[in-house]
Amino acid sequence: MAIEIETSRILEFVQANQSMAPLAIFLMAMGETIVIVSVFIPSTFLLFAIGGIMAAAGVPLMPSLLAGWLGASLGFSIMYLISASMGDRILTFWPFRTYTETVGKTIAFSRKWGVWGVMIGHFAGPLRVLIPIVAGISRMRPIPFMAANLLGALGWIVTFFAPGHLVVSSEWFRSIFSGFLKFT
Known part of the structure; x- marks a missing residue:
């Protein structure tokens, strides 16, 4: 059974609910940085597509970009505070005790890069959620x-969210795809 996606309906939905866009981006970005939640929200790559969909629907970039920035930094901060208050005890809980090799790699990464590792950590894929935890423990x-x-x-949010929005809102993109999509 083929799935048919009617782009005009998607764009109408996004446009009708654009006031919720910053909240959605905030929650996705925050969820991407919180242990366990990040497994269910593969937002790093979805952000590019969502940025493009928002641009096609005429949703402004800056409110969602700021919300994503706040969400990603808040998620890291929460994990840092939890691990700073719990110390090494946090590593005795699941999923940390199950993934000791990954935790070890994250500790080595953090020792090598220090505070720079926190900045780089936003881009570190599967290690991303562990970076603030190791920072708190240490x-x-x-x-x-x-x-x-x-x-x-x-x-991170500029790298993964803004390009999709900027590409789709460009005149170049709109001229090429105007026959396929109805832009707002």
């Missing part, structure tokens, strides 16, 4: 952590 100072977290979260 008692990284809060101000350097937050500075690196904010810069890394901004870089």
Whole structure:
């Protein structure tokens, strides 16, 4: 059975609900940085597509971009605070005790890169959710952590969300695909 997707209906839905776009991007970005939740929200790659869909529907970029930045940095901050308060005990809980090799790789990464690792950590795929946890366990100072977290979260959302929006909203894209899509 083939799935038919009517693009005009999708764009109408997004346009009608554009006030919810920043909240959706905020929750996706935050979920991508929280242990267990991140497994169910593969938002890194979805953000590019959603940015394009939002542009095609005429939804402005900046509110969602800011919301994504705040969501990604808040998720890292929550994981940092939880692990800083629990210390090494957090590693005795599932899923950490099950993935000791991955935790070990993250610890080695954090030792090598220090505070820069927090910034880079936003781009570190499967290690992403562990970076703030290791930073908290190792008692990284809060101000350097937050500075690196904010810069890394901004870089991540700009890298994965903004391009989809900017490409689809460009005149070049619209001229090529105007026969296939009805842009707002």
